[in-house]
Amino acid sequence: MMTTDQARSAVVFPGMGPSRFTDVGKFMMIDPFVRKRLAAADDALGRSVLDEFRTAGTDFGAFAQVAFFINSVALADRAVETQGLAPDVCVGFSFGQKAATAFSGALPFAEAVRLTHELALCEQRFFEEEHQDLVTLTITRVPAAALAEVLGELAERGEFHEVSGHLDEGMHMVTMREQVLEPFQRRISAIGGYSLYSMKPPAHCRVLTGLRARVEEEVLAEFDVADPELPLVADHDGALITRADQLRTLLLDTFDHPVRWHPVVDTLRGMDVRTVYVTGPDRLIHRLDVTTRAFDVVALGPEQALRPARPASRKEQ
Structure with a gap:
């Protein structure tokens, strides 16, 4: 998908903030791109994601995470369909790695749903025993x-x-x-x-090597991650990820490596990326000065998707 005769674009899947049904439930019920992904997710998990999310009592619970993942992928679907998104590279920032894994073709969507759910449950078990403070x-x-x-x-x-x-x-x-x-x-x-x-619970620190080891043994070993069809950029050092083994390592690194956005920006700029589509319920990445200085930024979250007009780019705001 790489091009040399025109400026390149990237899709960025944001990290997860507090996710509440009251904030995104209406969007999830009426958006056709989300509804399609929800149906596939319900089949994958054998239950209604929307019902589980509606009754969840935590902003970061297992089904809040699955819902955030679904919304991010569905918003990328929307950008492909309505805005002609055809990215040359993708980035999963923090939690966004799960959506990037699906969008890049490294895991089928249904498998990525199951991975997201199983990772959430594994983390829950770990933090019931460790680092509760x-x-x-x-x-x-x-x-x-x-x-x-x-x-x-x-x-x-x-x-x-x-x-x-x-x-x-x-x-x-x-x-x-x-x-x-x-x-x-x-x-x-x-x-x-x-x-x-x-x-x-906390995130992205060396003290969580035990969680990394548990995830590797109990969760990731059960999934057949393939080479991504679309290269990814690592969210802690800006490395380009093109192989399955690299992606598996990246999915584990998120637990005990600090995230760093500047190296990602540097890598994207080195690839001549000019436009970045941030697809997901993002409150951070598309607003960062380092992002808006470097790229033409198109933010597509639930709020923008519900508007009748095309989301404005940075130059139009």
């Missing part, structure tokens, strides 16, 4: 030097902490004990920063 906080407006100072203060007190991601200039993800979350947030505010949201 950890959370991952996303912060912004915090320069690297200021972050180093605050993390140094945690280190002086012997507090566990890890950087779980670098998203943009001044935007980071930090994992810590839940008991120090509020004082850490106050400290971030004192230096002019802002706390966006926290996630529990």
